[in-house]
Amino acid sequence: MNIISFSGGADSTALLVYCRENNIPYEEVVYMEDWIPYPNKEFLEYFDYIEKQFDIKITRLKNDRKYWIKKNSGHQPRLPHPWCCRVKAEIFKIYVEEKYGNTGITIIMGVTKYESWKRAKYEVRGKWVYNKRFKVDYDYWLPVFKFHDTKTYCNIHGVKVNPLYYMLGVRRLGCWKCYKVGDLRWKPKDEQQLFLDEYLRNILIEDETGHRIITNIKQIKPFKNALLIDFI
Numbered sequence: 001m002n003i004i005s006f007s008g009g010a011d012s013t014a015l016l017v018y019c020r021e022n023n024i025p026y027e028e029v030v031y032m033e034d035w036i037p038y039p040n041k042e043f044l045e046y047f048d049y050i051e052k053q054f055d056i057k058i059t060r061l062k063n064d065r066k067y068w069i070k071k072n073s074g075h076q077p078r079l080p081h082p083w084c085c086r087v088k089a090e091i092f093k094i095y096v097e098e099k100y101g102n103t104g105i106t107i108i109m110g111v112t113k114y115e116s117w118k119r120a121k122y123e124v125r126g127k128w129v130y131n132k133r134f135k136v137d138y139d140y141w142l143p144v145f146k147f148h149d150t151k152t153y154c155n156i157h158g159v160k161v162n163p164l165y166y167m168l169g170v171r172r173l174g175c176w177k178c179y180k181v182g183d184l185r186w187k188p189k190d191e192q193q194l195f196l197d198e199y200l201r202n203i204l205i206e207d208e209t210g211h212r213i214i215t216n217i218k219q220i221k222p223f224k225n226a227l228l229i230d231f232i
Contacts (some may be wrong), residue, residue: 002026011110014150033063102136
């Protein structure tokens with residue numbers, strides 16, 4: 001059984017296009033909310049557009065930050081090893097396991113080898129990296145792994161990519177608020193953290209869980225094609 005993991009980025013959209021063009025069946029499309037959610041309406045409006053374009057319903061899993069902070073000894077994700085990605089994977093696992101079981105699942109993901117040197121080492125098919133941690137037996141498949149330009153691929157097939165790429169002037173959306181995307185990744189970790197703390201200090205407020213969120217998309221400025229937003 002195939003389950004698509006969807007992020008709202010161009011690679012994920014190209015994945016949906018690829019599956020449609022090649023008649024690849026899937027049971028469900030699942031989105032896991034980021035640690036710091038996108039603050040602007042255009043992001044969720046794009047999900048509505050995708051649902052209409054592909055005649056699907058995207059399951060949107062909320063990120064209960066209060067629960068995960070408590071589970072991680074009351075600490076927010078911090079450099080140099082933020083645990084946010086693992087949390088998203090665990091949210092996905094909990095949902096899929098409860099609904100479909102802990103085996104017989106292939107997770108189809110929109111990942112390309114050109115995103116980073118680390119991802120370039122991935123295999124197109126294999127066992128999910130979190131199997132041992134979460135005690136499941138899931139496979140993964142990366143159909144668009146060798147695609148050079150997923151934005152163009154989507155446009156050729158008449159599907160728009162997320163407008164935030166052009167609104168924010170960024171190359172990637174999936175990790176738009178993560179230090180690993182920007183040029184700061186080459187600096188010492190403590191320097192990254194100090195810079196990011198100061199960068200966010202005046203544009204964040206706390207939500208009902210005590211977690212800080214961005215309140216105005218116009219307050220966020222690109223920095224060398226990457227948004228330097230970290231986890232506070």
